[in-house]
Amino acid sequence: MKFKVLRKAKHSKARLGVIETKHGVIHTPAFIPVGTQATVKGLTVEQLKEIGAESVLCNTYHLYLRPGDEAIKKLGGLHKFMNWDRPIWTDSGGFQVFSLGAAMEHGVGKIASMFPGEKSGVLAREGELEHIISKKEKFTRVTEDGVEFRSHMDGSRHFLTPEKSIKIQENLGADLIFAFDECTSPLHDYQYTKKSLIRTHRWAKRSLAAFRGENQALYGIIQGGAFKDLREEAAKFISRMHFDGIGIGGALGNTKKEMYKILGWVTPLLPEKKPRHLLGIGALEDIIKAVKLGVDTFDCVAPTRIARNGSALLLDGESLNIKSGRYWKDKNPLDKTCGCYTCQNYTRAYLNHLFKAHEMLGPILTTIHNLYFMERLMKRVRESIK
RNA sequence: GGGCAGGUGGCAGAGCGGUCAAUUGCACCUGGCUGUAGACCAGGCGCCUUUUAGGCUACGGGGGUUCGAAUCCCUCCCUGCCCA
DSSP, rough: OOOEEEEEEESSSOOOEEEETTTTTESEEEEEEEEETTTTOOOHHHHHHTTTTOEEEEEEEHHHHHTTTTHHTTTHHHHHTTTOOEEEEEOSSSHHHHHGGGGGGTSSEEEESSSTTSOSEEEOOOTTTTTTSTTTSSSEEEEESSEEOOOOOTEEEEEEEEHHHHHHHHTTTTEEEEEEOOOOOOTSHHHHHHHHHHHHHHHHHHHHHHHOOHHHHHHEEEEOOOOOOHHHHHHHHHHHHOSSEEEESSOOOOOHHHHHHHHHHGGGGTTTOOOETTTTOOOHHHHHHHHHOOOOOEEEHHHHHHTTTTEEEEESSSSEEEGGGGGTOOOOOOOOTTOOEEEEEEHHHHHHHHHHHOOOHHHHHHHHHHHHHHHHHHHHHHHHHO
């Protein structure tokens, strides 16, 4: 992998660049659609390409559990498996330490909000596995060596270590992979966050040591919660190591303002030559602010998830709930200014009908729109870096 | 004409003397979703008042029994099935 900074903005820390991999280039700043289970839910790779996506991000944990990284390796690797010949990223499974672990601490079947300071704190969610997993028991247990997961599918036990995560990611064969980390919760205190950070740093070393580097690039990940000294320590620590790129992980504070503050602490400490990836962030205003703070790439499930749930992204940063009855007879496209396949061919009324009728084309068309929206946004962002 | 079953909130369908403004599902409305346990989740859903709360009108129509009726009785209307 090669990364070139083509231009730096005069009035911010924004960078225009390009990541070159064996499977093609990624123009940065870029938004990377998430395809957790080796598919961007609902879309064919042709549709993704038509939208303009240059890369996708898949998930180590999910693909390890099903169909299995060895199986994918035997089938010719992730690119061949999913018929995507452009760059692929894989997350290390570190986020699942959070989403299946700490996020559940406040009761079974609950996922902590990403920014608890701005939300009600927790989102209730009934788990399908309550009958298998006893109440209050988390799906994960973190130890020095690694993390014990209980499969969210069948409750079976699995142990993920930095070495194993790297091995799985090598078997999958993504172009850009991540070190195994612990994504802490915004609800964790300083003590725990520090303890976790030091462990994540040991895991970073182990990830790097296990990494063979054949046609793959490895990103180290900066943790440290919303604590300035920890974030700075992490930024320096990860920067010193021989990672190909730098990931910035969350707990990113309790509010968006805190997240921007954290990015402001971290990015000045990072090497100019390495690409920076902000993990899991993808709201319009967040991306714009983060780019100005020097972030190059983003991945986020939000555009695709909210699309499936009936929300279409609009330019003002708002979203349109296409399921609402007020669009029943609306002849307009989702967005008159949008050039996507969906907006060129279908009315709000039709999309409203598809969602009401639970037709799968509804989520598909809305996903196309939202990802096209993100591509259009990133193109504008790139053009604005002067 | 005779027999039987039944008429409950937008729909389906519970309830069968008080804890019923009425379980549940669907539909509908609103909100949320940020390295995907998520095509999901939460809330609302008779009317009125300023939330808590209170008031009003309600279980086909009318009448009755009872301290109290969606629930029991009478009657009328309507629906379905069976026999002529």
